[in-house]
Amino acid sequence: MYVAFDQLPPEARVWIYQASRPLSGTEIVGMMPGLARFAEEWTSHGRTLLASGEFLHQQFLVIGLDEGVAGASGCSIDASVRFVAQLEQHLGVELLEKSRMAFLQAGTVQLLKRGELKEAVAAGTVGPDTFYFDNTLGTKGELDTHWPRPASETWLARYFGQEEKNGLLT
Incomplete structure (x- = not known):
């Protein structure tokens, strides 16, 4: 289930993905519906996850999860990484590269x-x-x-x- 990013509690788990270049405002606005859809549909072992995502500093994608509602499993984390890989393809930017x-x-x-x-x-x-x-x-x-x-x-x-x-x- 999607929740606004600022509504996630302080103990919510986050994953930070750094873009290889700054993202334009148009790119970010264009990605927000897909990010909200991903958070809305994200599940772990059939349980709905309370999640959100946000682009910060035009360079970082942050995905947040309230694990007080339900925690992420290996499969659900894999699903989030696949989603981020799809964003990379769509935007023509690296998000998973950590060097x-x-x-x-x-x-x-x-x-x-x-x-x-x-x-x-x-x-x-x-x-x-x-x-x-x-x-x-x-x-x-x-x-x-x-x-x-x-x-x-x-x-x-x-x-x-x-x-x-x-x-x-x-």
């Missing part, structure tokens, strides 16, 4: 290949205060409060020698 990192710089999402990170830190392009989109967050509450957040407050802290200060594990 790029996203940073918010001057109000714009900038993508960086993982192999370019050390060089970007050394050049000062990415610093401890650069906002990083950690797409591994698990809940809507984390999305609402910790996404994006300064790189020094994420696993990237080790690149700035701040992991001990923040108590982060490397």
Whole structure:
């Protein structure tokens, strides 16, 4: 069953898919009916799921699920990945590829290949205060409060020698 994304509770599970390029407003508007239809029809072992989806920062597709109503199964997660793969085909954009990192710089999402990170830190392009989109967050509450957040407050802290200060594990 579809619910507005902002109506999902903080403990709702989220999956974040990062686009390989910014999506246009027209593309996003065109995808919303299909996203709502997917959420409306999404099931797990015959049980209706309370789900939603949203495009954020014109670069991220976020699918949310209230597992307090019914949890996702392996088959239902596979169905969501197939849906995202269909969006990739329709939009001509990568959403499932995970090798790029996203940073918010001057109000714009900038993508960086993982192999370019050390060089970007050394050049000062990415610093401890650069906002990083950690797409591994698990809940809507984390999305609402910790996404994006300064790189020094994420696993990237080790690149700035701040992991001990923040108590982060490397």
